[in-house]
Amino acid sequence: MAPIGYLETGVIYCDDNLHRLAQFPADSVDLIYLDPPFFSNRHYEVIWGDEAEVRSFEDRFQGGIHVYVEWMRDRLIELHRILKPTGSIYLHCDWHAGHYLKIAMDDIFGNRQFQNEFVWYYSGGGFEEAMGAQARHHPVLHQG
Ligand SMILES: C[S@@+](CC[C@H](N)C(=O)[O-])C[C@H]1O[C@@H](n2cnc3c(N)ncnc32)[C@H](O)[C@@H]1O
Structure with a gap:
């Protein structure tokens, strides 16, 4: 994918964020919030609105926690690249992998950050x- 020359706002992209993030220029984003799969080893199904439309996603990572953390690390590296030095990033996670992600983020962003x-x-x-x-x-x- 070719890099985008400017940031489109008000757009929801429904594809793999790793490829989408690669299109963003470095140091271009003020605020990042991510709510990734938590490594819960569950299959989630959510019914939306009155339409009984089922949206689902897999939170299963074959190979265990280290496969999951490396999957997240690839994305965190891209997020670090696009975050402005003055920006903030919030990562939503839980007990399944929170401690592993803290260490990965300390590696990538610097533990003093x-x-x-x-x-x-x-x-x-x-x-x-x-x-x-x-x-x-x-x-x-x-x-x-
Ligand atoms: C813990 S859920 C977050 C749910 C969402 N915050 C909400 O409130 O509906 C994790 C979400 O990450 C999405 N996801 C999984 N792999 C992804 C990827 N490679 N790129 C972008 N989103 C992904 C899943 O489809 C799922 O919707």
Whole structure:
């Protein structure tokens, strides 16, 4: 794909972001938010609106966590290339791979660039069950 000469805004691209990102000029983006597959090893199906249209995506990576992290690393390298030096990037992930992604981002962006971690706060979410007599694990959701 040829590089694009300017940034089109208000456009949603529905293809592999690795190839799409390669078209963006270096140091051209102020803000990046990404909500990638979480390495949950699940198949997701979501029903949208009243049409009962099912949209689905696979969050399965044959070969395990290192295959997933390398898949993400390729994209993070492109994101680093296109992010302005004054820009910000937010990565949404969870316990499945969050620690691996933190290390990958420290490698690529520099660990001194890291600002903070935001944590979802939920009530409920299996806390009582997880803390009960039959508990086999700690709750996966953060509690106050
Ligand atoms: C955790 S979901 C995010 C869902 C989305 N934020 C939402 O609220 O509907 C991960 C998304 O990444 C998409 N995805 C997976 N591989 C991709 C790729 N190579 N390029 C772009 N998107 C990809 C999946 O289709 C899925 O929609």
